Amino acid sequence: MASIEKRGNRYNVRYRDPEGHNRRESFRTLAEARAFKIDTERSILVGEYIDTKARKTTIREFGEEWFQAQVWGDKATKDNRGILTNWVYPHFGAMYVAKVSAFDVKQWIKKMSLTLAPGTVALYHKLFAGMLRDARLAGLLTGSLPTDDSKLPEDRKPRKRALTQAQVAELAGLMPERFRAMVYVGAMAGLRIGETCALTERQLDMTFSKTLIIDQQWHGHGFHEPKTESSDRQVPLSAELADILSDHMRRFPPAGVDRVLFYREGEDTAVTPRALRDIWNELARPYVDVPADQETFHALRHHFGSVLLDKGVPMPVVAEYMGHTNARLIADTYGHAYKGRAELVHEALAAAWAPESTEAVAQ
Secondary structure, three states, X not given: OOEEEEEOXXXXXXXXXXXXXXXXXXXXXXXXXXXXXXXXXXXXXXXXXXOHHHHOOEHHHHHHHHHHHOOOOHHHHHHHHHHHHHHHHHHHOOOEHHHOOHHHHHHHHXXXXXXXXXXXXXXXXXXXXXXXXXXHHOOOOOOOOOOOOOOOOOOOOXXXXXXXXXXXXXXXXXXXXXXXXXXXXXXXXXXXHHHHHOOEHHHEEOOOOOEEEEOOEEXXXXXXXXXXXXXXXXXXXXXXXXXXXXXXXXXXXXXOOOOXXXXXXXXXXXXXXXXXXXXXXXXXXXXXXXXXXXXXXXXXXXXXXXXXXXXXXXXXXXXXXXXXXXXXXXXXXXXXXOOOHHHHHHHHHHHHOOHHHHHHHHO
């Protein structure tokens, strides 16, 4: 049990922490001392005790230590630094970690929702929740987290309508010959634009396994590691795409020290995503009738995911080959591609419970 004693004009609370160490806290008024005594006794009793020094650690102080301890790629490090600086610290930075409440988080979500898309809000919330989980491991929090039951805004964007094979072929036909194969790489392998620009001869496995090894992307002014850990992957190389790339390399041999596949005439370095977007926007996109939400080079990646799902490839497999961290994102983005999925369920159940099937089970 804790005790209170008066020393001069101060009131001291003496107690033992859960590890048996003698502790003392001093207060100006008796009311403050009594409140601390009651709270300390309760927290020790229910296993929620937090060291007094730890209670005074702010989100910004812990956040900086936590940030330095993370193992992220270059892009993730830069992006997450921006999230902390621009969105987490302005709202929570001066708060003590132990004092952040669910209501504080609710206000933060509301503020973000005024200017950010639902998916972005969810991403920033996930980062902050991960920080608080580690704060609990560090002894700065106990019990449930203020982010555990957060209600995030719903994404009410309409489902994306994927490009058709005919539209992909039409777009490819409008691109300069040396960049035509890039369209098929996006549509038949699902690569992001930075991954496509960074393709080198080394990444093509034309042997028995026939795969594209995605272990780098073009970002800024050079090659960098993939966007996320899950983006470092191997994608099956179809016979059709292998033929397209073989023909491309015969006509435009890999160039430069890195043996890049796609480069401007007279150059030996990879064409940049910005340059490719300019070419796409000038020569291809305006002349093909495609949905308004499928006008970017990234639409080719949506085509890839939609085709796989439409042909019955399981969501986790599609997520793996597209470099996504989870299948839920695939469901949210490409759910439209499950043409007749209800019918597939009906057919599966009908086949399982057909009279001959149930008779076989009974026997």
